Amino acid sequence: MAGKKIRVTIWNEYRHEKEEEPSGESYPEGIHGCIRNFLSECDDLEIRTATLDEPDCGIPDEVLDNTDVLMWWGHVAHNKVPDDRVEYIRNRVYNGGMGFIACHSAHHSKPFRALVGTTGNLSWGDNCHEIIWNLKPSHPIAAGIPDHVDLGLEEMYGEPFYIPQPDDLIFGCWYDSGHIFRGGCTFTRGLGKIFYFQPGHEECRSFYNPYVQQILKNGVHWVAPNDFGYKNPCEAPYVKPVV
Amino acid sequence: MAGKKIRVTIWNEYRHEKEEEPSGESYPEGIHGCIRNFLSECDDLEIRTATLDEPDCGIPDEVLDNTDVLMWWGHVAHNKVPDDRVEYIRNRVYNGGMGFIACHSAHHSKPFRALVGTTGNLSWGDNCHEIIWNLKPSHPIAAGIPDHVDLGLEEMYGEPFYIPQPDDLIFGCWYDSGHIFRGGCTFTRGLGKIFYFQPGHEECRSFYNPYVQQILKNGVHWVAPNDFGYKNPCEAPYVKPVV
């Protein structure tokens, strides 16, 4: 893939930042704007953004067809995303190998639920002190990350977290509320790779944390599709003996 | 759970056996009848059967509410199973811990797809010689099973098999057509456990094989729910600090 850029689409619900005080202050260009800014430091990425209130939620077929990695941030308007967009995303991941990164409250987004196959339910609580522990330093997503990252104030997302057993559990979260969380984990579905990462409440400033930025940069590169040796066939291909 | 019986419901589409020659001969009481017969050798099981053409497909709410383990065989009529039954099954597995065993072509059944979250697509071919290899002898589902089982004639189901990475890969299938298959594997979803097992084409006689019977008996006991220490809470419970 030398020389070929990874085409990233950052999708943001973009409601909080326009309407509420602390979010607007934290992310004056929107969360997608903040993410775009730091991802732009990577030369090999070609980045666009998309938001809920654009036509087709900003992700018509032609955009998704030309997206290698889709990042997703959503919270209060999960239900506004039309089912046909969800199904299209799922097919792109499954059969096209598009990568998917679910940020923070995207655990309850339609695409994440459809991809991993569970509800994504979890316990939540008030903002509190969060520390992220690096459980798998050999994983490319953990490259350059120390044994722990003191994140400061974040929204508490705790166990039980209703996800399938992840392929890789890379980061574990500690909260001073007494909770823990499998906050950085990966899944594979068909040809595609998925990464869920906990930080990113609209009222907090985690997307400005240099380690969070590094992890998301690593994540984009890790979920990006392989140069596949084959494409998914039809639903139930009849095959002849190969010997 | 000492003394408490495991309540098993064997669900069968039950179309082939009534209508087609070789299936009717192989399974004169239906596939569900054959499975019921050998499962009945276990004293700790309380068994009922259900078929597609009964009211509510034989699985109204009160049946599912009183089922610990649901076995599923379907093939030509996957689409006839109403979505509300699928959703009820999914909830029972997810939030109630009901076990689910998908036999053979149930890889494409609505409940299996809903539970594991993928299409279940695979390659298929004509009946051929199948050998099952025991890849995880320490797993309870492999108890009493030798290093390999020569199954004789079975329908060929081959890779690529579009499932999420299984928790346990217990059995691998070899076919003289040159194919292999991850034919015995487990998944966990919420409180529930799932087992997929390849053998069981309606024209073949795999359900009479003593090792296949042993594996399915083991499977029923393994997917049966724990005596849980807690029930799933609501979708997104707000929790206070525990310290």
Add this chain to the structure above:
Amino acid sequence: MAGKKIRVTIWNEYRHEKEEEPSGESYPEGIHGCIRNFLSECDDLEIRTATLDEPDCGIPDEVLDNTDVLMWWGHVAHNKVPDDRVEYIRNRVYNGGMGFIACHSAHHSKPFRALVGTTGNLSWGDNCHEIIWNLKPSHPIAAGIPDHVDLGLEEMYGEPFYIPQPDDLIFGCWYDSGHIFRGGCTFTRGLGKIFYFQPGHEECRSFYNPYVQQILKNGVHWVAPNDFGYKNPCEAPYVKPVV
């Protein structure tokens, strides 16, 4: 296996309790005595204990040959266990399917290191407030355990924990020191099953906690060997085609 009892050997280093104040007070019969007492509530277990200062460390060949599950507690005298005992244990697990439960500081014991193949290194700190979270309620070892167990004071064992990726991550530990730990996890090696569980510092009273007792009872039943369908063959058997 109905009617057949599981033969458990509880091995304890048994140095702290004889020599030091708080340990002696917490465990007047030794840690092994305390574990024996609560395991004795299970009718299907046949229990013996063994300690370091007995001949052959209390585990000569004939004892290990007649042990289905070996529990291990050690701390200051790991090096006193002779290598030939370690190798014998490893073979029993690997080729005979003997289960192994490593309690607390057994993460650094010779048998645990030999079995999982890593150093078992971890970070440790002073006793502090520990809460155990139930990450896989569907696992038999978690049967009857609520979503979290408030353990009170325990020794802090934190990440990074140098273990291979576990088969199952069942419990995660939270400490008020800001650390987390993969404190309840399983591995399979050959025919045998292994369970590591964090609580059990000699100065604390975790082995009196009813949930810790329940988890260890569950653990003994889970690591107990299957009734295997085959035994491990020689090192590199030459095999003829099976078709």
Add this chain to the structure above:
Amino acid sequence: MAGKKIRVTIWNEYRHEKEEEPSGESYPEGIHGCIRNFLSECDDLEIRTATLDEPDCGIPDEVLDNTDVLMWWGHVAHNKVPDDRVEYIRNRVYNGGMGFIACHSAHHSKPFRALVGTTGNLSWGDNCHEIIWNLKPSHPIAAGIPDHVDLGLEEMYGEPFYIPQPDDLIFGCWYDSGHIFRGGCTFTRGLGKIFYFQPGHEECRSFYNPYVQQILKNGVHWVAPNDFGYKNPCEAPYVKPVV
């Protein structure tokens, strides 16, 4: 790591090729020579070779200290590799993140056994027809590989294969002898990544197969170490609360 080359050391026992007919014909420059030739097509690799009969087996400390990825081929002389080399390799993988690729009969090599913690035992049989199936196309090691590769004649290595449950099962092998094999799988140990790959009998010509070459090129890049954010600490660091 842009601009930094991956330093690869190809280690070969190099006995068969000097002494035996078919091996010498297949690999006139030795197996290591053949591997070096095709790996040299990658611009970002800096390659050296090492063989058993060189001083320190060709891998003194200073060579290993400057190796990012160690490939290993051995067969008849596993025992000639000194234990101190094995321990040094293990430390480099574990604490330094050096990648390790075990080719073919390296399943029984001392370093592989030490790294994964099991015997690596398997069943073996005469050369026969082998087909490799791609079970995880989304994995970087499978990039560019079709759904199956018809390898022709290879030595039969079959299940049961005594390895721990792999992190990733990427390739499965089919043999016309009726056997199957988990022939392409990965493990993580400490900071290091490990890849085992089945093909490569000294009498066959698998290392000339373009897909085998592609898989090994992919493997070298995948096991290469991250730019770690931290180094392994001492054995049991005492840590203070981080909050």
